[in-house]
Each structure stands twice: as C-alpha cells, then as structure tokens.
Amino acid sequence: MVRKLAGKCFCGAVHYTVANEFIYAANCHCSNCRRTTGSAFKPIAGIERNKLDLIKGQDKLLIFGERDGNDTHCKICGSLLYSIVREGAFVHVAMGTLVDEPSIRPTAHIFVGSKAGWFTITDDLPQHQAHLVAAGSAGE
Template sequence: MIQSENSNARILVGECFCRAVRYEVADAFAYALNCHCSNCRRTTGSAFKPFAGIARDRFDVTRGRDNLLIYGDEITHDAHCARCGSLLYSVVREGAFVHVAMGTLTDAPTIRPTAHIFVGSKASWYTISDDLPQYQEHVTRAAG
C-alpha cells in the first residue's frame, strides 16, 4: 500500500511490456533525470534511461510480484520482469528511494527530467539535443 504524504497526489500506474508486472506510484516524484551511464544503457537497450525518484513507501507492486527478477539485494537493486525482461524500477539510496523507469508508466507524470547525468560516459553515437543541464557524473546539491 502506498503511504500518503500528500493525500492530493494522483496515483499513477506502470507495467512491463508483457503486462505480467504492474505497479502504482504517487505522482509526487522528488526528481527526474536522464541517465547516460553504461549500466542504464545496457539495462534499457537505449541511449539513456529517463527515471523519476520517489520515496520507497510511495511505490507498490500491485500485480506479478512473483514475476520480478531482482538484480542486487534488498537495499539496492534493479527489478525486471522475469517474463519479458523490462526494467521497471531500481531501489537506490540505501533502500530509501525507488527510481521508476519512466518508459514503463502508463499514466503521464507531472514531473519531467531536469538534467542529463553521466554524460561523460554517454553513447558516442547519441547527441543530446535539448537545453537541459548536463553533468559529467551524478548531480550533486552543489552543482544543481
């Protein structure tokens, strides 16, 4: 069950490609970024991964928990659908936050990515063509 810090937050739905796994998340994301690191590129098969971060208790798998394939441990991991392979989310920041892969949302969130991170290791064949700030590694409070 999703904890409610803000009872007015809309609940968004997301799911994997084969629809075996479904989740709900509050539309109250703390941040959203486009990650260009090699791990995100490999897990998504794309030039970068747009993700949105939220407190873990604002996210809940509502269907197909037994179809999750977890890479990592309880504190930090990537969660894929074991049937179709879709990367759904990552548990990060000592288990306190979830990074939702924005491409798996079936509902549109109000947040949009605000920067590109790890552009120092971005795909050489991809050119970033928007005006969002770019960071060689991770965004820090001092840099943001």
C-alpha cells in the first residue's frame, strides 16, 4: 500500500495528502520560485497531479495562474503549497509544506542561471542552468 504524506500551510487552514511516490526532487532557483517563497530557492518534489488530494481548505486557496499552470497558496497565511506544471499533469509540491518526511531528496539545483547573486550553493548536487530535460525530470 502506498504511504500518504500529510502537508499543510503555515496557519493550518489548508491540508493536503500526497502519495510518497515522487518522481523527482530539485532545488529550483528561478526568479518566480524565489519571489513566491521569499527565499534563495524552492525545494520541490514532482508527482502526477492525481496523486495529491486536498483534504481541507478548498475555499481557502489563492491560485495565481490558470487551471493547468499555477502557484497554489493559502489565501489566509500566504503559504505556497504547490505549483501545477506541465500543462496540468504534474504538481511541484513545496517540500517545506510537508508535515511527514518524504523518501525522496533533491538531486539537483535547477535554474541556477537565474539564482540570487547573494546566495552560494555549497553542496555537491549537480547544477543546471535551466530545467532538466530528461523524461521524468524537474522540467517545468
């Protein structure tokens, strides 16, 4: 049986579950991820959209973008919960919103071509100037 992970926003108004079956995980340094998180990068874990279930707070969502490409926040506290990507087929879960620990870890830094100049990457993960392009990758 697939283990489900719990996730929620800062204030607790929005809760979700997601299968612990992530296909990829990366640290995204693109300017959009930096702006939505207020941080140097956003750790993301990618999974098929149908493997994430909103269990509380549907009416508390603030969605920036379209149905098949957006950033989904809590409209109460502003937490970025996940992004809908790849024409609506995948979800990039903001790993910081997971309550339970996923089995996956980020394996690369993406969009380092637009990373914050004040931040230095100090680990040994591969660095990609843009997105990964291999099948099942972190490409947006």
